[in-house]
Amino acid sequence: MKNTRTPLVAALALAAGAALAVPGAARAEYNLTLCGASPGGLWSLLGAGIDGALKQALPGSTVTYQTSGGGFANVVQLDQGKCDLAIIHDAEAIAAIKGEEPFQAPVKSMKTIAVLYTWAPEQFIVNKSFAEEHGIETMEDIAEKKVPINVLLNRRGNVVSAIGESMLEAAGASIENIESWGGSVTFAASKEQGEMMRDRRADALLNSLFVNHQSIQQLASAIDVVLIPIGDETAAKVMEEWSIDRFTIPASAYAWNDRDTLTVTVAAQLFAHEDADPQMVEDLTSALVEHADALQGVHKAMQPLDAKLMASATAVPYHPAAADVYKAKGLQ
Structure with missing residues (x-):
């Protein structure tokens, strides 16, 4: 059969074929929004790391961190398409899928992209002079001695705050009890907590933070503080509940x-919507795996993060495109 293509058409076809044959030649740039939590907190660092990983893989791409009320709020934001990605605690995701409080009905649209960390302990940090004045050695001492303590919890709307409430209650120092003793419980963003502690507007904070997080270093350099433990019984109650x-x-x-x-x-x-563009999910997952150092570098506590951990989620199924990346690399 005679070839009827003109030389120009043939040249264009050849060029297109050559472009397709070059790995990465047509890789896209992405402008994504990530629902996190309060500004200056733990998740803002992770947002910067995710942005850095994607930029290394696909120069020109951007992940913009969007302030949010936290994981519970992020479930709704992601479900409604108000952000492309969201950081959500696994306990929050499970509550959403089951339709438990604060959700009025099951929300099942989220799919896992990667596990980011399994270590972010609730740290009960108390002004040292206040702890010494009232003889606080453990959280349970607050209830035993009916201490009029002013405690800071993270903002309502995320599991960190709710777990903090559970810890206080399990130790016998519920919000109602603390208020009856002349104290208070205030809900504030991570950045605000440090400021309020330094200004002596609060005696203690209870928040989920990386060990030796910068905000703790800054607080400890401004005022003397102590780290207060919980007892085994309190820990067991909270672990069972959550x-x-x-x-x-x-x-x-x-x-x-x-x-x-x-x-x-x-x-x-890290989650995406179940209807997220599979190519975007594949590119993002590959970027996180190949450039895990971008997340490791945001804080020394992130050093344990690796591709194996990213692929280890069990709470919520992975997006198929993310699962394909992990399977191709022998991680699942």
Whole structure:
């Protein structure tokens, strides 16, 4: 059969074929929004790391961190298409799927992209002079001595705040009890907590933070603080309620802490909507796996993160395109 293509058409076809044959020649750039939590907190660092990984893989791409009320709020934001990606604790995701509080009906549209961490202990940090004045050695001492303490919890709307409430209640120091003793419980973003502690507007904070997080270093350099543990019974109650793990902060973690400190910890994952563009999910997952160092570098506590951990989620199924990446690399 005679070839009827003109030389120009043939040249264009050849050029197109050559472009397709070059790996990565047609890779896209992405402009994605990531629902996180409060500005300046733990998740904002992870947002910067995810942005850095995608930029390394696909120069020109951007992941914009979007302030949010936290994981519970992020479930709704992601479901409604108000962000492309979201960081959500696994306990929050399970509550959403089951339709448990604060959800009025099951939300099943989220799919896992990667596990980000399984270590972010609830840290109960108390002004040292206040702790010494009232003889606070453990969280349970607050109830035993009916201490009029002013405690800061993270903003309502995320599991970190709710777990903090559960810890206080399990230790006998519910919000109602604390208020009856002349104290208070205030809900504030991570950045606000440090400011309020430094200004002596609060006596303690209870928040999920990486060990030796920058905000803790800054607080400890401004005022003397102590790290207060919970007892085994309190830990057991909270672990059963939330299906989370115990965590021991070693004495060596802080220069101003001289004992191992028992607490509990939460895990967080990166999610996309089940209808997310499979190519985007594949590119993003590959970027995270290939450039895990971008996330490891946001804080020394992120050093344990690797591709194997990213692929280890069990709470919520992976997006098929993300699962394909992990399977291709022998991680699932």
